[in-house]
Amino acid sequence: MTDIHTLTRELQRKNDSKIVLLVADGLGGLPMEPGGKTELETANTPNLDALAARGVSGLSTPVLPGIAPGSGPGHLGLFGYDPLQYQIGRGVLEALGIDFDLGPNDVAIRGNFCTLDDDGNITDRRAGRIASDIGAKLCEKLDTITIPGVEVFVKPVKEYRLVIVFRAEGLGGNLADTDPQRTGVPPLDPQANDSSDSASLKTVEVANEFLKQARELLKDDAPANFLTLRGIAKRPPIPTFEEVYGTKPGAIAVYPMYRGLARLVGMDVLDAGQTLDDQMACLKSNWNDYDFFFVHFKYTDSTGEDGNFDAKVQRTEELDAAIPKIMDLDPTVLIVTGDHSTPSKMKSHSGHPVPTLLVADIARFDGLTAFGEKECLRGGLGQFEAKYLMLHALAHAGRLEKYGA
Amino acid sequence: MTDIHTLTRELQRKNDSKIVLLVADGLGGLPMEPGGKTELETANTPNLDALAARGVSGLSTPVLPGIAPGSGPGHLGLFGYDPLQYQIGRGVLEALGIDFDLGPNDVAIRGNFCTLDDDGNITDRRAGRIASDIGAKLCEKLDTITIPGVEVFVKPVKEYRLVIVFRAEGLGGNLADTDPQRTGVPPLDPQANDSSDSASLKTVEVANEFLKQARELLKDDAPANFLTLRGIAKRPPIPTFEEVYGTKPGAIAVYPMYRGLARLVGMDVLDAGQTLDDQMACLKSNWNDYDFFFVHFKYTDSTGEDGNFDAKVQRTEELDAAIPKIMDLDPTVLIVTGDHSTPSKMKSHSGHPVPTLLVADIARFDGLTAFGEKECLRGGLGQFEAKYLMLHALAHAGRLEKYGA
Numbered sequence: 001m002t003d004i005h006t007l008t009r010e011l012q013r014k015n016d017s018k019i020v021l022l023v024a025d026g027l028g029g030l031p032m033e034p035g036g037k038t039e040l041e042t043a044n045t046p047n048l049d050a051l052a053a054r055g056v057s058g059l060s061t062p063v064l065p066g067i068a069p070g071s072g073p074g075h076l077g078l079f080g081y082d083p084l085q086y087q088i089g090r091g092v093l094e095a096l097g098i099d100f101d102l103g104p105n106d107v108a109i110r111g112n113f114c115t116l117d118d119d120g121n122i123t124d125r126r127a128g129r130i131a132s133d134i135g136a137k138l139c140e141k142l143d144t145i146t147i148p149g150v151e152v153f154v155k156p157v158k159e160y161r162l163v164i165v166f167r168a169e170g171l172g173g174n175l176a177d178t179d180p181q182r183t184g185v186p187p188l189d190p191q192a193n194d195s196s197d198s199a200s201l202k203t204v205e206v207a208n209e210f211l212k213q214a215r216e217l218l219k220d221d222a223p224a225n226f227l228t229l230r231g232i233a234k235r236p237p238i239p240t241f242e243e244v245y246g247t248k249p250g251a252i253a254v255y256p257m258y259r260g261l262a263r264l265v266g267m268d269v270l271d272a273g274q275t276l277d278d279q280m281a282c283l284k285s286n287w288n289d290y291d292f293f294f295v296h297f298k299y300t301d302s303t304g305e306d307g308n309f310d311a312k313v314q315r316t317e318e319l320d321a322a323i324p325k326i327m328d329l330d331p332t333v334l335i336v337t338g339d340h341s342t343p344s345k346m347k348s349h350s351g352h353p354v355p356t357l358l359v360a361d362i363a364r365f366d367g368l369t370a371f372g373e374k375e376c377l378r379g380g381l382g383q384f385e386a387k388y389l390m391l392h393a394l395a396h397a398g399r400l401e402k403y404g405a
Numbered sequence: 406m407t408d409i410h411t412l413t414r415e416l417q418r419k420n421d422s423k424i425v426l427l428v429a430d431g432l433g434g435l436p437m438e439p440g441g442k443t444e445l446e447t448a449n450t451p452n453l454d455a456l457a458a459r460g461v462s463g464l465s466t467p468v469l470p471g472i473a474p475g476s477g478p479g480h481l482g483l484f485g486y487d488p489l490q491y492q493i494g495r496g497v498l499e500a501l502g503i504d505f506d507l508g509p510n511d512v513a514i515r516g517n518f519c520t521l522d523d524d525g526n527i528t529d530r531r532a533g534r535i536a537s538d539i540g541a542k543l544c545e546k547l548d549t550i551t552i553p554g555v556e557v558f559v560k561p562v563k564e565y566r567l568v569i570v571f572r573a574e575g576l577g578g579n580l581a582d583t584d585p586q587r588t589g590v591p592p593l594d595p596q597a598n599d600s601s602d603s604a605s606l607k608t609v610e611v612a613n614e615f616l617k618q619a620r621e622l623l624k625d626d627a628p629a630n631f632l633t634l635r636g637i638a639k640r641p642p643i644p645t646f647e648e649v650y651g652t653k654p655g656a657i658a659v660y661p662m663y664r665g666l667a668r669l670v671g672m673d674v675l676d677a678g679q680t681l682d683d684q685m686a687c688l689k690s691n692w693n694d695y696d697f698f699f700v701h702f703k704y705t706d707s708t709g710e711d712g713n714f715d716a717k718v719q720r721t722e723e724l725d726a727a728i729p730k731i732m733d734l735d736p737t738v739l740i741v742t743g744d745h746s747t748p749s750k751m752k753s754h755s756g757h758p759v760p761t762l763l764v765a766d767i768a769r770f771d772g773l774t775a776f777g778e779k780e781c782l783r784g785g786l787g788q789f790e791a792k793y794l795m796l797h798a799l800a801h802a803g804r805l806e807k808y809g810a
Binding site for chain 1: 474488782
């Protein structure tokens, strides 16, 4: 089986088209009762409905049927990277999300400050959710740790969350978390998942030394008097978006993790501001400098996670209201989709397929009149694996040569 | 993943069924305006509509979503050969299309006569589109070239186009074109795409010697005083249709390339004549001698390539009128499809899925009443990769045993 990117490398064609990929995180939903409407179907979305009427719709399967992806695989799929082939550790995501320039020799770790009692047992896995400025000061302290032969970086994320990076040749990234996922017990010792993986055993030694020094440095800083290590990982070797597709991509995302994901595939991370209006202004001001834009909208996911059906409806309407600002720029291709479903009814990511809409001059009209889960089921894109979405995007932008004679 | 042919070799069953695969080249289309009808939807096709009403329809994806295939991969897919696995060079197609019996040691090349000025720069890449009889005479001249240890064949195709075949053991087929794709510069020297590929380096030597002699032979034949070499390739090792499916296939195609593709998978090439009526007569007269017929109709593609919506509609109606002649023969299975879409709006092959219709006694009726892109979207075959079409064909002809106990 030829890899998708082998094909896109061979077939890519440059032109002056513009592609916008608008990802409404967790877009897909469920009715609260059988026979009812989903969040998207409930929302008043005149702009999205108008796009559905002139474009082509379908349902995207993020990974495989039934599989609920995290944000990493969800987005990698949309970017055309097989999420079963490219696997990204949480530590890597966190590091990328704080603009850390992660290199190929780096092991990235998500740290959580925690509270230990006098016996060394965890009493609070989040250190009382300390304020971000306190977390930042403690990170400065930990950043002074030196380990011979290893560069150590410690950076704050938010509140009790931090990122630790060990940089040295020959370090492996296949370690278990030290967070025991409960209180009343001590943190776990760093451990390699595979006892014959000498590179990861070397990282275990480094982590032990780091934690030894950290315990000493933090001993008087209760409630944040220690930390746990999670999502220990190296970045996978991943080809850049520009190399595989021949487009120059810019990412417009408010939340760190999505900027991190964009950076992982080599997108330029643009100054997205804080609101959807800011993001639209960013899109407009960068319009001439890029030919692919990834725009990320977080709140369809977070409201779904909260189980707040009405709030998800409202956030969906907010997204709809932004559509004319994108269309005013006259993109060659606009795709509206999600990285996965987050039904309010489930308060979590789910494996349900995701409503997807593509508008382009050469989209094959499918006769739909609205954008919603049930409509998309009858859409011309059919049900497809998310990893093929970029082929649709490039094809509708005229950016693929014919395959074969 | 089990190869399709591993399965069909194991499961094939002989019976006296007849399968007709009618390929309307470039069948799929687009409306000229959003909300409009495609060429196929516009055409008056009472016979195809009647078949849709008693058969099962769907949409075929020739290669992968969005990928517009050339005729080679488009047809290989329909024949059940994964077009990403079997890749066919242009030179091979051209050679097969002139009934050249291409062997496993042959390197096939598409030649273009061209015009060189006194400085050796190309002034016309097609030698003034010389008449076919002139081209044929020049080919006879070039056919006298002898190269020690190599058999050389030079055959005319049409006008300025010719086929050159080098036959010798150990020749590679991975060479770049010598056509610089522009005028005012000399032809490129033959070059291997991979400098460590000794077999192709050997072919470079042969090509150099051939071109040296050709330059001398043609020097007084302006405007055709030289030639360029394109699509240099060997035929891929490809199992025959009869071996993988257990059917005896005959091909009825007016245009050389499609005869060549049929020959590549081991079909007998029948005398198709020049018109669709001729093809129908050929089908009838060979009915008892084969159990699988590939019938190729070119003009839905060529009119689409011309951007002539109305002409494509008319050609589609012409195809429709031939349907009763096929049905009169009472085929067990009739499939009507295309190798790809060629929307008049785009004047090119496209990656849009292709309307497909299958009629058989055991087809599961899907309630459609017409044959067209939008109808097919609701058809019982769903959206499927073209490479699976042969499984449908064989299954509906009762030519597959049960899989497993």
